[in-house]
Amino acid sequence: MDPHxxxxxxxxxGKHGVLSQPEDLLLYEYDGSVESARPQCIVFPRTAADxxxxxxxxxxxxxxxxxxGAGTGLSGGALARHGGIIVSFARMNQxxxxxxxxxxxxxxxxxxxxDLNLAVxxxxxxxxxxxxxxxxxxxxxxxxxxxxxxxxxxxxxxxxHVLGLEMVMPTGELVRIGRKSADEPGYDLCxxxxxxxxxxxxVTEVTVKLTRLPEAVKTLLAIYDRVDGATETVVExxxxxxxxxxxxxxxxxxxxxxxxxxxxxxxxDSAAVLLIEVDGLREAVEQHAEDISEVCxxxxxxxxxVARDARERELLWKGRKNAFGAVGRLSPTYYVQDGVIxxxxxxxxxxxxxxxxxxxxxxxGNIFHAxxxxxxxxxxxxxRDPKQFDRAVSxxxxxxxxxxxxxxxxxxxxxxxxxxxxxxxLLFSExxxxxxxxxxxxxxxxxxxxPGKIFPTGKGCGEVRIRPMPQRGSGNSAASAGKDFx
Amino acid sequence: MPSRIADVxxxxxxxxxxxxxxxxxxxxxxxxxxxxxxxxxxxxxxxKLAATEKLAVIPTGARTKLGIGMPPARYDLAIxxxxxxxxxxxxxxxxTVSVEAGMPLAKLAAAxxxxxxxxxxxxxxxxRATVGGTLASGVDSPLRQAYGTxxxxxxxxxxxxxxxxxxxxxxxxxxxxxxxDLHKLMLGAIGSLGIITRVNFKTFPMPATTRGWLAGFxxxxxxxxxxxxxxxxxxxxxxxxxxxxxxPAILAAGHLLEKSEWAVAISAAGNGRVMERCAGDLExxxxxxxxxxxxxxxxxxxxxxxxxxxxxxxxxxxxxAALIRLSVLPTKVAExxxxxxxVAAENGLxxxxxxxxxxxxxxxxxxxxxxxxxxxxxxxxAKEIFAAVAKNNGSAMIPWCALKLKREINVxxxxxxxxxxxxxxxQAFDPHNIFAPGRFVGGL
Numbered sequence: 001m002d003p004h005x006x007x008x009x010x011x012x013x014g015k016h017g018v019l020s021q022p023e024d025l026l027l028y029e030y031d032g033s034v035e036s037a038r039p040q041c042i043v044f045p046r047t048a049a050d051x052x053x054x055x056x057x058x059x060x061x062x063x064x065x066x067x068x069g070a071g072t073g074l075s076g077g078a079l080a081r082h083g084g085i086i087v088s089f090a091r092m093n094q095x096x097x098x099x100x101x102x103x104x105x106x107x108x109x110x111x112x113x114x115d116l117n118l119a120v121x122x123x124x125x126x127x128x129x130x131x132x133x134x135x136x137x138x139x140x141x142x143x144x145x146x147x148x149x150x151x152x153x154x155x156x157x158x159x160x161h162v163l164g165l166e167m168v169m170p171t172g173e174l175v176r177i178g179r180k181s182a183d184e185p186g187y188d189l190c191x192x193x194x195x196x197x198x199x200x201x202x203v204t205e206v207t208v209k210l211t212r213l214p215e216a217v218k219t220l221l222a223i224y225d226r227v228d229g230a231t232e233t234v235v236e237x238x239x240x241x242x243x244x245x246x247x248x249x250x251x252x253x254x255x256x257x258x259x260x261x262x263x264x265x266x267x268x269d270s271a272a273v274l275l276i277e278v279d280g281l282r283e284a285v286e287q288h289a290e291d292i293s294e295v296c297x298x299x300x301x302x303x304x305x306v307a308r309d310a311r312e313r314e315l316l317w318k319g320r321k322n323a324f325g326a327v328g329r330l331s332p333t334y335y336v337q338d339g340v341i342x343x344x345x346x347x348x349x350x351x352x353x354x355x356x357x358x359x360x361x362x363x364x365g366n367i368f369h370a371x372x373x374x375x376x377x378x379x380x381x382x383x384r385d386p387k388q389f390d391r392a393v394s395x396x397x398x399x400x401x402x403x404x405x406x407x408x409x410x411x412x413x414x415x416x417x418x419x420x421x422x423x424x425x426l427l428f429s430e431x432x433x434x435x436x437x438x439x440x441x442x443x444x445x446x447x448x449x450x451p452g453k454i455f456p457t458g459k460g461c462g463e464v465r466i467r468p469m470p471q472r473g474s475g476n477s478a479a480s481a482g483k484d485f486x
Numbered sequence: 487m488p489s490r491i492a493d494v495x496x497x498x499x500x501x502x503x504x505x506x507x508x509x510x511x512x513x514x515x516x517x518x519x520x521x522x523x524x525x526x527x528x529x530x531x532x533x534k535l536a537a538t539e540k541l542a543v544i545p546t547g548a549r550t551k552l553g554i555g556m557p558p559a560r561y562d563l564a565i566x567x568x569x570x571x572x573x574x575x576x577x578x579x580x581x582t583v584s585v586e587a588g589m590p591l592a593k594l595a596a597a598x599x600x601x602x603x604x605x606x607x608x609x610x611x612x613x614r615a616t617v618g619g620t621l622a623s624g625v626d627s628p629l630r631q632a633y634g635t636x637x638x639x640x641x642x643x644x645x646x647x648x649x650x651x652x653x654x655x656x657x658x659x660x661x662x663x664x665x666x667d668l669h670k671l672m673l674g675a676i677g678s679l680g681i682i683t684r685v686n687f688k689t690f691p692m693p694a695t696t697r698g699w700l701a702g703f704x705x706x707x708x709x710x711x712x713x714x715x716x717x718x719x720x721x722x723x724x725x726x727x728x729x730x731x732x733x734p735a736i737l738a739a740g741h742l743l744e745k746s747e748w749a750v751a752i753s754a755a756g757n758g759r760v761m762e763r764c765a766g767d768l769e770x771x772x773x774x775x776x777x778x779x780x781x782x783x784x785x786x787x788x789x790x791x792x793x794x795x796x797x798x799x800x801x802x803x804x805x806x807a808a809l810i811r812l813s814v815l816p817t818k819v820a821e822x823x824x825x826x827x828x829v830a831a832e833n834g835l836x837x838x839x840x841x842x843x844x845x846x847x848x849x850x851x852x853x854x855x856x857x858x859x860x861x862x863x864x865x866x867x868a869k870e871i872f873a874a875v876a877k878n879n880g881s882a883m884i885p886w887c888a889l890k891l892k893r894e895i896n897v898x899x900x901x902x903x904x905x906x907x908x909x910x911x912x913q914a915f916d917p918h919n920i921f922a923p924g925r926f927v928g929g930l
Contacts, residue, residue, distance in 0.1 A: 099815075101714070101718070101816070101817045102815045102816050102817050102845075103717075103816075104815075145663065146663045146667075148661060148663075152661065156634070156638060157661065157663075159637075159667065159670075160634060160637075160638050169907075173906075175903060175904055175906075175907060176903055176904065177904040177907065179879065179880075179881070180815055180879070181813040181814050181815050181818075181845055181879070181880045181881065182813050182844055182845065182846060183624075183626070183635075183811070183813045183846055183881070184813070184881045184902065185881060185883040185898045185899060185927050186898075186901070186902065186904070186905070186908050186926075186927040186928075187671050187674075187675055187679075187908045187911050187912075187927075188637060188670045188671060188673055188674065189671075189904055189907055189908070189911070191637055191667055191670025191671065191673075192666060192667060192668070192670055192671055192911070194667075195663050195666070195667055196666055212718070212720065212722075214720070215720040235579060238579060238580065238581060239578070239579040240691075241581075241602065241603070241690075241691025241692075242691075243691075280720075280722065281720055281721070281722070281756070281760055281763060282763075283756070283757065283759035283760045283762075283763050284756050284757065284759075284760050286759075287757050287759070340657075340659040340660075340661055340662055341659065342577055342580040342582065342658065342659055343579070343580050343581075343660075344577055344579040344580045369661070372659075372660045372661040373580075373659055373660065373661070374661045407658050407659070408657070408658075408659050409657040409659050409662040409664045410664045411662070411663050411664050412659070412661040412662060412663065413661060413663055414663070415663055416663075416664060416665065420664075424664070424665065427657070427664055427665070428654070428664075428665055429653075429654075431651045431652060431653050432653045432654050432655065432665070433665075434651070434653075435647060435651065435653040435668065435914070435915070436655070436665055436666045436668065438914040438915075439666055439668065439911065439914045439915075440666075441914075442910040442911065442913060442914040443907070443910060454665065454666075
């Protein structure tokens, strides 16, 4: 790292605002993904003005910059793939305004998702996106990755809850887009920047919608002896037009791993459980819970339990939200995939995942947002064996290819990052990617902001050429293959 | 030039007949040709042709909202999407549908209704409007109270860019973060970035029962307070609208309200017990209202149809009127309504207000006849309203008004500080500036 640049950064960030010792850099080599990359330094701005100066210096020295929240991301979004400066928003963690009457909050990007929720809960509100990492992850990270979570089934993902952003552009300007009131004339730039995985701007302030906490909540646990029974239940709940607040599935392998640690009460001998939550008006919740129980039983649930109180409900959710931690006890390294399929294709897709696992010699656990067809197969492997790592990745790729064949997508909530850039051509044509690149270059012309993300690059920085795959299903005929529409 | 267009779409689907072209006029500017592509690829091919020949293009659907925006600086070719009217795939079990952009909303609604599903796009010109035109024009729906706007349920899109490339973003699944959400930029962009050719939607199950209520108030403040209380309650209504000044009369709700000048119209959906609960809670919250009535099953759908068509009715029946759309915070609605009432009265113009519970307000300035005599006063009002809203950190634009007013005032208001970013987006999608130049915000 250029000592001049370090000195320049320390000048306005202070000695404690810049990290560059090797042992410090090591800590920022990772996020929640299986990737790693070493930055040259980490800086901790406290104001948007600090961020403007950091970006100006990076431009001056032509060094990459990468924004980072809590580093819980699962696709390498916050890693400095080509080195450079990591801009940690950990110290920009103030809630600037809570406006309950208008159901809005304005926060700095480093505010932890749970902290915002705690701050507004007493008034009867919440910030709806609830990724499993919500106790650690930041709103800025949620915005960058367009984070989801179990309750996004009914409430929508981050982009549905963001109204405005203050951002520092890679070219150095501080700009505000959107505002507290809705429908500003002009292009919906917020819609573009949310979920752009930190490749278009560094976000320094976020204006979000707050959502009323439901008056009543019922949490059901449906227990199955057959995986198909659980997946068929999900298909039917969707088809009947019941939208639960959340509909999560854990297969037998995963629920046993979770139960051993969390003791949530998942029956060890079952093949799958569905964790279904309904919320809203008392009168609606009761009816929905009854309807859902009926569907569960019709599809062979051997038991449908209803959480009797908040403690039981929290225990069930603890089982779900700590599942990846539980898996971590079984294996030092595991690979969580994030594919999406139309919900009608759940039963055959789970069977196919099992087949792909067997073929490659892996047992694959499944814990996922069944209600919106967002799969999270977990592949355990030993990272010390490079062959196993490669095989885990190719197994995951085979699952993703199947998702796309079913009419799905390569990522539902984790992002493309540096994990799935090479898979983008499976979903998008050269034309689609060229336009997306044009858009990136329009805002990030030098490519200094978060380089090496989203877009496929080969080892020599050349394009990776994978032909788009034809999709089948959903009535889209094979005849339109090649020019098919995702 | 027509022969090359005919090469793409066939002779029967192109025209340069001035009489036919009159129907494609935008703010009095008539194109020199119109073409109706039969496939998205043909639409893209036409754009390529236009880019080569330096022809300015406006994509059209049912042509009900071509007057939105400023007059085009150039306009040579209308690309009429109405032949792109197919359902590409519909998976009722997955609650997703994929359609071509020229599909009429009414036809799509009928297809979805067979499976007891719907799209929450209850928009003006509903009987004629197309999917593409509805999305491109950015008109909103009273149902946004419960379902959000198109950005919340459009899953993916295909469009032809200014270089004639057929590109897509998003997908067909309900949850997806693969790549940039480019389609969000197309919403409300009035075709300035590209031609929408296909759209994937999330559909919604039709509620079992819907009911409606109307409460009358003597002031904008009381009406707005009631709407705010409902917003903060657990009731989660489907629609929540404040009507005031001339609106109750225009919406033929006056007889229901007796003498109240302001009213709040609410609809809610759910099972029988939910309906009972809503009725009881609303009645309690409406204490202090001059009137509170539950609408019967003739009145409710009829009133909501008129609320939906309010902007269309103003546009069609009062060609001299100006319809202004403001957006303020929900707690600022009463203040804004008061301001609007004051500005209109000072300038001697009758006004009609329709405010959504979320703070989006439609305000019509109604001249006596064609509005020629009142034009200076309408312009004055509009300027005062833009200034007042800006001071209050809200925004305003004029979706419908007489062409003459556009010579006095920019219907989009002054560009915001993010305008340079919009220019960059425009450059990425339409580098040759062939899409409707001059019509959108800041002349984009």
